[in-house]
Amino acid sequence: MIMQHPIQAPSVALDSSERKRPEEALRESEERFRTLVQFSFDVYWETDAQHRFIRQEFAETLPEPPVSEIGKTRWEVPYLEPDADGWRKHREMLDAHLPFRDFELARPTPEGGKRYISVSGLPIFDTTGNFVGYRGVGRHITERKRAEQALIESEARFRTFVDHATDTFMLHSEDGHVLDVNRNACESLGYSRAELVGATAALFDLDMDEATWRSNRERLKAGDIATLERRYCRKDGTVFPVEVRMREFCERGQSRVICLSRDITERKRTAETLREMQAELTHANRAAAMGQVTASVTHELSQPITAVLCNAEAALNWLGTQSPDLEKAQQALASIVAEATRGGEIISWIRSLIKKAPAPKESVDVNRAIMDVITMARSELLKHDVLIQTDLAPGLPLVEGYRVQLQQVVLNLILNAIEAMNGVDVGERELRISTAADASNLVVVAVRDTGPGLDVAMVDRLFEPFYTTKPHGTGMGLSICQSIIEAHRGRLWTDANEPRGAVFQFSLPSDQG
Numbered sequence: 001m002i003m004q005h006p007i008q009a010p011s012v013a014l015d016s017s018e019r020k021r022p023e024e025a026l027r028e029s030e031e032r033f034r035t036l037v038q039f040s041f042d043v044y045w046e047t048d049a050q051h052r053f054i055r056q057e058f059a060e061t062l063p064e065p066p067v068s069e070i071g072k073t074r075w076e077v078p079y080l081e082p083d084a085d086g087w088r089k090h091r092e093m094l095d096a097h098l099p100f101r102d103f104e105l106a107r108p109t110p111e112g113g114k115r116y117i118s119v120s121g122l123p124i125f126d127t128t129g130n131f132v133g134y135r136g137v138g139r140h141i142t143e144r145k146r147a148e149q150a151l152i153e154s155e156a157r158f159r160t161f162v163d164h165a166t167d168t169f170m171l172h173s174e175d176g177h178v179l180d181v182n183r184n185a186c187e188s189l190g191y192s193r194a195e196l197v198g199a200t201a202a203l204f205d206l207d208m209d210e211a212t213w214r215s216n217r218e219r220l221k222a223g224d225i226a227t228l229e230r231r232y233c234r235k236d237g238t239v240f241p242v243e244v245r246m247r248e249f250c251e252r253g254q255s256r257v258i259c260l261s262r263d264i265t266e267r268k269r270t271a272e273t274l275r276e277m278q279a280e281l282t283h284a285n286r287a288a289a290m291g292q293v294t295a296s297v298t299h300e301l302s303q304p305i306t307a308v309l310c311n312a313e314a315a316l317n318w319l320g321t322q323s324p325d326l327e328k329a330q331q332a333l334a335s336i337v338a339e340a341t342r343g344g345e346i347i348s349w350i351r352s353l354i355k356k357a358p359a360p361k362e363s364v365d366v367n368r369a370i371m372d373v374i375t376m377a378r379s380e381l382l383k384h385d386v387l388i389q390t391d392l393a394p395g396l397p398l399v400e401g402y403r404v405q406l407q408q409v410v411l412n413l414i415l416n417a418i419e420a421m422n423g424v425d426v427g428e429r430e431l432r433i434s435t436a437a438d439a440s441n442l443v444v445v446a447v448r449d450t451g452p453g454l455d456v457a458m459v460d461r462l463f464e465p466f467y468t469t470k471p472h473g474t475g476m477g478l479s480i481c482q483s484i485i486e487a488h489r490g491r492l493w494t495d496a497n498e499p500r501g502a503v504f505q506f507s508l509p510s511d512q513g
């Protein structure tokens with residue numbers, strides 16, 4: 001701000017009879033003035049009408065001893081700043097005898113550095129209105145200048161950092177307009193800075209409109225970082241997935257939203273590959289488990305085939321006599337149809353277990369699914385002298401899910417239990433499978449064995465992939481079981497069985513939950 005009115009030098013008329021007192025008063029006033037300079041400014045100066053320094057008073061607090069410039073004009077002392085143009089403008093002001101305030105200049109220091117000073121001055125006129133010079137003050141501002149410079153440099157550094165980041169940075173105003181972008185934003189979207197600044201995110205964000213922006217901002221109000229998945233569209237029309245982190249903050253009283261987005265094409269691809277690999281593994285595990293129970297499967301299939309043969313022979317007999325018994329032949333043929341249907345069912349069930357493509361989700365009757373698995377595992381149970389007992393709760397609510405996968409879990413748990421009981425005496429090998437619905441209608445399935453039980457120290461590791469204590473184990477069974485149960489929004493856990501052995505249990509949310 002420039003001071004508006006030049007002031008006049010006060011004229012002091014002294015009465016000779018009061019000479020001593022005014023001298024005293026002058027000395028006191030000088031002292032007061034010096035104290036003022038000492039505590040308020042770094043330098044007090046006066047120049048004459050030719051801008052020559054005629055007085056300089058320095059504060060005692062100055063870090064280095066000041067060099068007096070008395071007798072030199074302003075232009076005779078060395079300056080590093082401002083440049084010639086800055087000086088020319090300042091000189092115009094001085095020549096026009098105008099007041100000035102906070103004129104910043106830099107002088108060289110003896111060590112070759114810069115000392116910044118902010119100077120203010122008032123033109124002085126005598127009683128007849130003639131310009132007699134300037135009076136003014138100066139303040140050393142080197143520290144402040146350094147801090148400002150450091151800030152500018154750190155902002156420039158930050159800018160370089162942001163520009164070289166592989167993520168996209170965008171600064172938005174409250175209403176969603178882009179205020180600033182980094183280089184990656186332009187490179188990844190194919191727009192120039194000028195095209196992006198001033199536009200809204202709707203230019204490149206396929207899922208963004210005014211309402212979405214508003215609701216996102218409302219979520220941000222809490223001061224949290226919101227993380228969203230979105231689809232960005234480049235200028236050439238190609239689309240790629242991004243993860244966006246948004247945060248609102250205040251910049252000079254204005255609300256701003258900073259968005260940092262990262263291209264997640266690779267991450268998505270990896271997740272997809274992982275999913276595929278897991279599906280492959282799940283299938284391989286199922287096929288391996290099926291391999292272990294082939295004897296039961298063969299047995300299950302041979303039963304309807306034998307029945308079909310017997311009934312066909314009987315039908316032939318009933319029809320081959322002199323007076324064919326049509327009614328009996330019809331009964332035999334009906335049995336053939338029933339047994340063939342049963343055989344067909346077994347085949348399609350086995351096929352569904354072995355098939356790679358997942359069957360659609362369905363409402364699963366958990367008790368029935370378990371009974372089918374027990375049928376499959378029967379010969380394995382017999383071979384290892386394991387007594388099986390079931391305690392299936394009647395009227396169990398249905399579970400929404402993939403029947404085959406849930407059966408795979410039960411089959412894995414049964415096979416693990418059989419293997420665990422191999423080491424205990426025949427006659428003590430008992431497998432008990434129970435189902436129940438708990439108070440919140442979760443369906444809980446428990447598979448208990450009377451094997452050696454679980455090593456307490458290792459319980460946490462059982463579900464880790466590749467953890468196995470068996471010479472030919474894969475260590476994938478329980479890990480796959482867990483991921484299947486979790487995909488059904490359920491939980492799989494383990495406990496000690498009473499009086500011995502292990503219990504593996506899982507719970508699943510039901511239709512009625």
Ligand code: ADP
Binds near residue numbers: 467
């Ligand atoms: P694998 O059967 O190939 O070893 P799993 O993931 O199915 O892989 O099982 C991991 C480990 O958990 C087994 O090696 C075994 O040590 C332990 N385990 C699993 N079921 C039981 C059980 N019923 N009783 C005792 N230990 C078990």
